[in-house]
Amino acid sequence: MKIKNFELEVFFTKYEFNAPYLLTQPDCQSISINELLSYRDGAKEEFLNLSLGYTEVCGAPKLRQMVSSLYTTMDESNILIHSGAQEAIFNFMNIFLNKEDHIITQYPIYQSLFEVAASIGCDTSKWMLKQNNEGWYTDIEELENLIKPNTKLIVLNSPNNPTGYTFKEEELLKIIEIATKHNIYIFCDEVYKGLEVDNIKRPWLADLYQKGISLGVMSKSYGLSGLRIGWVATKDQDILDKLTKMKHYTSIC
Incomplete structure (x- = not known):
């Protein structure tokens, strides 16, 4: 695999760690472990008694249960x-796509969401x-005009990085209608969910579409980037199985 430099990260x-002023921070102000554990009685003792051994490849059951409650x-x-989130993007693109496939990506968008596929x-x-x-704003008709016979995936990012644009629920439903018509999967990066400018709560893409994959992470709206916890949610068990096996080659657990 030959992949271009991730220019934002370069x-x-x-x-990032040398400039006296930082006006490009992509996440919320973080907090200390001590402050985080102060939000629930008994949390500090529970944390100090956590085992540092391996966890299940798919993630600790209690963590997955908490994530699923979203x-x-x-x-x-x-x-x-x-x-x-980055591991999830990389793994998904590699298990799902082949070089003869066509994908459509919302743009502008986080570079890895199209660069890994390329x-x-x-x-x-x-x-x-x-x-x-x-x-x-978006032109939904233009999206459908981009579809080819070998289109396999539509990639969305909502709320969008870098514009902040967020799809309305009716727009998502129209996109899903198009994807259903053409038998196309949708991968939606929703790592900024909860930071919508209009403060309107929207459903996750994976809750709306059988062939939808939602990406979430603790780094952005939760301000807990140091935890390095991301996830995918989908109803497609075949994709989850392939992702789990791909993870054997990356972080494992």
């Missing part, structure tokens, strides 16, 4: 824990966000 490597149609069997050899099309005096 930039952060140079400046969703309305999921239980712990629908959740696979990863070491942050490194596999996939044909990639960009579904461009548009902007007017009222802000960012």
